[in-house]
Amino acid sequence: MTTATDILTADTYDNPFALSHLDALESEAVHIFREVAGEFERPVILFSGGKDSIVMLHLALKAFWPAPVPFSLLHVDTGHNFPEVLAYRDRTVAEHGLRLHVASVQDFIDRGRLRERPDGLRNPLQTVPLLDGIESNKFDAVFGGGRRDEEKARAKERVFSLRDEFGAWDPRRQRPELWSLYNGRHSPGEHVRVFPLSNWTELDVWQYIEREGIELPEIYYAHPRDVFKRDGMWLTAGEWGGPKEGETVERRLVRYRTVGDMSCTGAVDSDAATVADVVTEVAASRLTERGATRADDKVSEAAMEDRKREGYF
Incomplete structure (x- = not known):
């Protein structure tokens, strides 16, 4: 049948x-x-x-x-x-x-x-x-x-x-x-x-990037960066107002899953240095990219x- x-x-x-x-x-x-x-x-x-x-x-x-x-x-x-x-x-x-x-x-x-x-x-x-x-x-x-x-x-x-x-x-x-x-x-x-x-x-986006050979800004792949922790996210120091007193800058191997601006976009610890590595990493993730790395979405439940x-x- x-x-x-x-x-x-x-x-x-x-x-x-x-x-x-x-x-x-x-x-x-x-x-x-x-x-x-x-x-x-x-x-x-x-x-x-x-x-x-x-x-x-x-x-x-x-x-x-x-x-x-x-x-x-x-x-x-x-x-x-x-x-x-x-x-x-x-x-x-x-x-x-x-x-x-x-x-x-x-x-x-x-x-x-x-x-x-x-x-x-x-x-x-x-x-x-x-x-x-x-x-x-x-x-x-x-x-x-x-x-x-x-x-x-x-x-x-x-x-x-x-x-x-x-x-x-x-x-x-x-x-x-x-x-x-x-x-x-x-x-x-x-x-x-x-x-x-x-x-x-x-x-889907990452699989399509891999298939089409689309170039991206290098911050989407693992790289050493000076970052500090705030509200559970690794942020990049800059003129926008970080780090504050008590926030320690350290050098880590990170990449960005999504890109807003430096004041609200957190990096994630990662050694995914190629598109194939990122595809594997994203397939295993259980957190949405914005949920994990965007401070502007955490202002309220309905932000x-x-x-x-x-x-x-």
């Missing part, structure tokens, strides 16, 4: 035309990029130089090859970014002849539109520069690298996420996306956030959702 499992196994392993799970994810993302190109007037890709935005740009390059990517890039620079990541960002923009818009948190602080937080974190301050950059450039679709496995608030997000005229997210206005049909309709002043990596996991309602990524 043939079971459903037998049929699934046969379809997956005996059909020479069946897509691998990475091919299926890639195909879905390429379709999303092309759908947005045909449906919106001024899309933009949020690009930080982190691994998810790098994979997202790689997919966009594939989607429109041999033509150039028909979107510019937008980076919200906190002023506390890792130098290695900024260097990678600038190399990538130059290599592919892309246009980069930079919204600077420091500029908004200097102009009095933002204040420094008592805890020194600047990631939560990105919302105002982001919304200002979207409004001033009249972007109507904004690609983000968010994935549903990262954090419970992001698990509520659709691929096409409508934002109101204030950039705010309302989970009650999420639209159904049956049969991969995406509704980009929006009123003047509103825009849509688009997440091509929604159905990817951290492991991410609160920021998304205000207009965050």
Whole structure:
């Protein structure tokens, strides 16, 4: 007697035309990029130089090859970014002849539109520069690298996420996306956030990086670094306000699973020096990357959702 499992196994392993799970994810993302190109007037890709935005740009390059990517890039620079990541960002923009818009948190602080937080974190301050950059450039679709496995608030997000005229997210206005049909309709002043990596996991991202041979900033791999411990995380010393009295700097072999800025992103102890090593390490991990290494998500249980309602990524 043939079971459903037998049929699934046969379809997956005996059909020479069946897509691998990475091919299926890639195909879905390429379709999303092309759908947005045909449906919106001024899309933009949020690009930080982190691994998810790098994979997202790689997919966009594939989607429109041999033509150039028909979107510019937008980076919200906190002023506390890792130098290695900024260097990678600038190399990538130059290599592919892309246009980069930079919204600077420091500029908004200097102009009095933002204040420094008592805890020194600047990631939560990105919302105002982001919304200002979207409004001033009249972007109507904004690609983000968010994935549903990262954090419970992001698990509520659709691929096409409508934002109101204030950039705010309302989970009650999420639209159904049956049969991969995406509704980009929006009123003047509103825009849509688009997440091509929604159905990817951290492991999928790393397996795809390995398969495609995608270059990443070196801080994603094990390297010796001077760090100090705060709230259970290894942080890099810098002008942003660390270490404080009683926090001892020590040299450790670490790498970064996710990259925000130096004030909120913790390193993890690791000897994973190659992509294959990282794939093995991630496959064995039982903690999400943000749960393990992002101080800005530990402010409260609803920290991410609160920021998304205000207009965050």
